[in-house]
Amino acid sequence: MSTLDEHLIPVFEEVVARNPGETEFHQAVREVLESLGPVVAKHPAYVNGEVLRRLCEPERQIIFRVPWVDDGGRIQLNRGFRVEFNSALGPFKGGLRFHPSVYLGIVKFLGFEQIFKNSLTGLPIGGAKGGSDFDPKGRSDAEVMRFCQSFMTELYRHIGEYTDVPAGDIGVGGREIGYLFGQYKRITNRYESGTLTGKGLGWGGARVRTEATGYGTVFFVKEMLAARGDSFDGKRVVVSGSGNVAIYAIEKVQQRGGRVIACSDSGGYVVDETGIDVELLKLVKNEHRGRMSDYAERRGATARFVSAGSIWEVPCEIALPSATQNELNGTDARRLIANGCGIVAEGANMPTTPEAVDFLRHAEVLFAPGKAVNAGGVATSALEMQQNASRDSWSFGYTEARLEEIMASIHQRCLETADEYGSPGDYVVGANIAGFTQVADAMLALGVI
Numbered sequence: 001m002s003t004l005d006e007h008l009i010p011v012f013e014e015v016v017a018r019n020p021g022e023t024e025f026h027q028a029v030r031e032v033l034e035s036l037g038p039v040v041a042k043h044p045a046y047v048n049g050e051v052l053r054r055l056c057e058p059e060r061q062i063i064f065r066v067p068w069v070d071d072g073g074r075i076q077l078n079r080g081f082r083v084e085f086n087s088a089l090g091p092f093k094g095g096l097r098f099h100p101s102v103y104l105g106i107v108k109f110l111g112f113e114q115i116f117k118n119s120l121t122g123l124p125i126g127g128a129k130g131g132s133d134f135d136p137k138g139r140s141d142a143e144v145m146r147f148c149q150s151f152m153t154e155l156y157r158h159i160g161e162y163t164d165v166p167a168g169d170i171g172v173g174g175r176e177i178g179y180l181f182g183q184y185k186r187i188t189n190r191y192e193s194g195t196l197t198g199k200g201l202g203w204g205g206a207r208v209r210t211e212a213t214g215y216g217t218v219f220f221v222k223e224m225l226a227a228r229g230d231s232f233d234g235k236r237v238v239v240s241g242s243g244n245v246a247i248y249a250i251e252k253v254q255q256r257g258g259r260v261i262a263c264s265d266s267g268g269y270v271v272d273e274t275g276i277d278v279e280l281l282k283l284v285k286n287e288h289r290g291r292m293s294d295y296a297e298r299r300g301a302t303a304r305f306v307s308a309g310s311i312w313e314v315p316c317e318i319a320l321p322s323a324t325q326n327e328l329n330g331t332d333a334r335r336l337i338a339n340g341c342g343i344v345a346e347g348a349n350m351p352t353t354p355e356a357v358d359f360l361r362h363a364e365v366l367f368a369p370g371k372a373v374n375a376g377g378v379a380t381s382a383l384e385m386q387q388n389a390s391r392d393s394w395s396f397g398y399t400e401a402r403l404e405e406i407m408a409s410i411h412q413r414c415l416e417t418a419d420e421y422g423s424p425g426d427y428v429v430g431a432n433i434a435g436f437t438q439v440a441d442a443m444l445a446l447g448v449i
């Protein structure tokens, strides 16, 4: 692990002491602080103004009971969260995650990352995250609807177009956003489209929002390649996961001439040397809510399903971890390096462990962090907010072109900032410093907030 600047050690120690047991949150904070040594050396105002200490303390944290009735008439109980982390740049913005692993530490890590990610987009959005330990797996549509209605029955009083704008994340897609928006509309008696993003295209949603995180990931990697005079052409790519991010990353890599040969879910991974059939993957995952083992069965001879082991055993030139936090560890990183992988770019939030990041950076594998790489999702959410505010609806082509421009500008900002602070080509340093300085400057300008 890298060392922290002497001014930043007390900040980190305070975070650990004030947020006991929230290991993912500690990890996310440490990763950012490790990049900020040169910034606090150059701009003492950030330390004197206690900007870092304030930044690590959420503006508001909401925890609530979510009772609901299952199909058997039994009362079920879950816990809901919304951590409104920072609104210096705009209304709180960030997704909701429904997954049994969700607790305050996960929501805080995601909310903290979201501050810098949203800042990097250059659009006026603050950072937040929320969710629940509810597990949608195996639940009927009616159960998911009743859960969402109960969740929104509390959440509605905390959100709004100018206050806090939730969206999806793991376990929250178009179906859940529909149920959440329906309940919000019913309780408030207002059709406030800009209160939630990721809506359906027929009722206020934006074209490309569904595809945006995956497409944006590929647009970012395209820039990484182009900066070295290279392209996706003929490259072997492994994308972990098979959710929304992974599916559209696979689709876009293939459109840009690369070959995605493996993807995964929590049950195992599929290797398909002829290239993953993305239409079949969409059918299995989205329509049938199926598993990768179902995909392999339907795909037949070309696909091989592996239920044990790690997807990072599959040799590739580009790795896009797009499943969940800490899914790529030190052993995986060593394997990727040994197999000649040249680029690792995070489609998910913090999928690479700190040890793995260290190995990759020392081996001179180009590594780009999620807060830059996967910012296309939330950027397109901000475009959805723009369309809602102006009661407009943009074409697919126009929206995709905007997304591609935004990703190119994030890439450029990362490289320019890394250069400026003496770490040329380092995307981690570039993303953390560029994301941080904009928020920090706004916080100083707004007084003691």
Ligand code: GLU
Binding pocket: 093, 094, 095, 096, 117, 165, 166, 167, 168, 169, 170, 197, 349, 374, 375, 377, 378, 379, 381
């Ligand atoms: N959950 C996504 C993310 O991690 C999207 C958030 C949003 O669109 O607000 O950035």
